[in-house]
Amino acid sequence: MDRVILHSDMNSFYASVECLYHPELAGLPVAVGGNPEKRHGIILAKNELAKKSGIKTGETIGEAKGKCPRLVVLLPDYGRYLRFSRLARKIYYEYSDLVEPFGLDEAWIDVTSSVGLHGSGEEIARKISRRIQDELGVTVSIG
Ligand SMILES: [Mg+2]
Structure with a gap:
């Protein structure tokens, strides 16, 4: 047989899980990655809206914010x-x-x-x- x-x-696993923990972010482009305050590190995952704004996994948070200033970046948990x-x-x-x-x-x-x-x-x-x-x-x- x-x-x-x-x-x-x-x-979009990390981003999907974070959006469940952050219902207040509904309707916003959300990514999970490095260190958002220092604007370094890389994007590990993004939700559908972030994807539509051209955000790519693996790019730096600085690049991502350049493309989409209202992008919400959360630290991975x-x-x-x-x-x-x-x-x-x-x-x-x-x-x-x-x-x-x-x-x-x-x-x-x-x-x-x-x-x-x-x-x-x-x-x-x-x-x-x-x-x-x-x-x-x-x-x-x-x-
Ligand atoms: Mg996956």
Whole structure:
């Protein structure tokens, strides 16, 4: 039997998590990165509005602010990302015993033994992505 392996990648992960903790920033371009006060360090993640303003992961905060002066830059809080990463992993483990995390926001999930029980690979991918969206408030790409 062919193995069915899904790849899960939570979108704009650090920025998505920070926006959940900062509802007052709704409607603003938000990025997570280095040291915003000293205007150095790099952009690690950005939300959709920041992306629309041309903000790119890996550019310096100075460059990003130059392009988008009202960009809100937050310091990374890895404790939060770790917590969300673990919550996502808990969901993956409901569909597979074989989960290989890759960084905090990605994982490979071997759902071969769940196919049939939980539907096709595509259905399992949809179920997992809906649960991450509903339970964690973060969007995810699974394929
Ligand atoms: Mg990601």
